[in-house]
Amino acid sequence: MxxxxxxxxxxxxxxxxxxxxxxxxxxxxxxxxxxxxxxxxxxxxxxxxxxxxxxxxxxxxxxVPQPTDLLFEIRDRYVEDENVENEIELAQSSKKIELIGMEQTAAKQSNIEKLVNIVLDNRSVGFPPPSDSPQFPLCQELNLYGNLLFKWETVGQILKHFPKIRELNLRRNRMRSFAEEENECEGEIYSESCRKLVISECSITENSLDPVLRRFPTTSEVVAFGNDLKRFLVSDSVAHRLTLLDLEDNLFDSINAIEGVFPNLTQLSIANCGITSLADFEGCSRFPRLEYLNVRGNVITDWRSVNAMKSLKHMKRLLFDCKAMSVEKGIHAYEVVIAKLSTLIDLNRFDVSEVERRSAEIRFLNKYAGIEDKTDHQEDITRLIAIHGEPTLDTAKKGLTVVQIRIECGNRVETRKLPLAMNVQKIRDMLTRLFKLSHSANARLYLVMTEKTKQHRIELDNPLREFGYYSPSEDRDILVVEHD
Known part of the structure; x- marks a missing residue:
């Protein structure tokens, strides 16, 4: 000990x-x-x-009970378990053979070398396998969550038995600082094959990050949340190969605490990191390929931060606390975020459809084009006017609750005033009677939206959604009724 x-x-x-x-x-x-x-x-x-x-x-x-070695825990988990056949994935055959007595035990023991996934969560692994331990040439995932490892040297010794490992989970093993390692050689490699490394809640120090990651030269996905890091700094060779970086629940305070340039990073999570602003965020130069960003749990309340995220030219998915933002009356913060970030297709795990984007952009224009202080919004107003044309006076300010719209059904054309608060099902029922259709269930409604020389055809397929949700235009849009 x-x-x-x-x-x-x-x-x-x-x-x-x-x-x-x-x-x-x-x-x-x-x-x-x-x-x-x-x-x-x-x-x-x-x-x-x-x-x-x-x-x-x-x-x-x-x-005091001693920690165990890895081979002991593998045998305890996979050899002595009566249901071992269900937990061992053979490389070439899933065929079951029913054995009894000693033959069954021998078969189980030989099969551990064919394990593809080894899960030893919350056990007592503190030492590497004995030197005469078998290799695990087929194992691709090793999960050592919540064990008793504390030396990086031990991790390196374990991985000598796993030549094809692709994912290693060391979460909740409290590792000592890399500077305390006595037998480490400069340039030593732990694994040439590991693609994903989980080192969350491992008490990783800022000075240990780069030495550890350099020992995994092909690792491109790093999950390192909950380490109380105040900065993230790695060498260029490491930063350039990272594609996924999860740094949630650290103590950064600023996005600039993540130092360096990450040219191939596509996914970044900095949720719950005490960040209060992204106003000086230079995404284009530092994260040129970023597609996914998670900033939830940070108290960000300024629109300059949202504007700064426009520098992420390829961002498609965003997790962001919209409710913390102040907006004009009659519009939701998530609509303003969608209107500002033109590349988004997913906000807080909800798809941003074509109709939702158009509705958000038009509502944003109508609400913000006439406000006195446009400092944080002028660029977006100018861009959206070029797409949708000049905004109309907000219907709430005009006191309007209806919209007069052209309606087509076959060769017949009508113009009717439709309440914006009426849901799609009630409009369908009303138009079924107007056009003398057999049954409203057979009627389908489409809003044909015209923007300059371009048309969009959107089906109104949610019967409970209000018509006003689609921001129909009296001048440019047509409601089309089709039926079987």
Missing amino acids: EVGQRLRVNVDVATIRYIGEVDGYGSQRWIGLEWDDPSRGKHDGVVKGHRHPTGGSLMKMEA
Whole structure:
């Protein structure tokens, strides 16, 4: 045993902080444990007037359970389990063979080398397999979530047995700083095949990030949330190969705490990082290929931050707390975000359809073109006028609740005033009677929207949605009725 080693006692995990004698207890050796859960400790660290680590316990050395090695846990998980056949994925055949007694056990043992996915979450792995351990040449995913690893050297020794690993999960293994590693050689490689590395809640220090990632030279996806990082800085060689970076629940305060240029990064999560503004965000130069951005859980309330995200020329998906934004009366913040970010196809995991984008852009124009202070919106107003034409006076300001629109059904054409608050089903019923159709269930409504020389045909297929949702134009749009 050594100071810094991780232990599991029943379901509780602790770190060894002291090994030695305790005054008043003779020459007996004791282990001082600091529990991950401070309430698990038996005292405040004082024994007979001498202070020992707080939030912990003192245990006799012989009573402390030792961590296990990886091979022991694999055998315990996959050999002794009665349902092992259901958990072992063979490389070339899924055919089941029913064996009994010792033959069954022998078959299970030989099959562990053919495991493709090994999941050992919340176990007691603290050491690598013995030197004579078999290789796992087919294993592509190794999940060591919540084990007792604390040395990077041990991780490297484990991976020598996994030549084809593609995903490694080390989450909730409290790793010591890379600077404390005694036997590390500069330039040592842990895995040439690992593509995805999960090092979340591992107590990773800012100075350990680059040395660790350089030992995984083909890793392009890094998940490192919950490490209390205040900055993210890696070498150019690492930054240039990253395609996915999850840094949620760190302590950045600013987007600029993520330093460097990431030319191939397509997905970035910085949720819950204490960021209050993105106003000086230079996405185009630093993240030229970014398609997905998660900034939820950050208190961002200024429209300059949303405007700054327009520098992400390829952004398609965004997670953002729209409700924190102030907007003009009668329009939702998410509509303004959609109107401003023209490349979005998904906002907060909801598809931004063609009709939703058009509606948001027209409503934004009608609400904001006439306001006094256009500082944060003038660029968008100018761009959208070029697409949709000059805005009309907002219907709420005119006191209008209806729109007069041209309606076509076959060769027949009518002009009617339709209430904006009426839902699609009621409009369908009304037009069924107007055009003497057999049954409203057979009628389909389409809004043909004309913008300059371009037309869009949108089906009104949600019977509960209000007609006003589609922002119909009296001058440019036609309501088409079709029936079987």
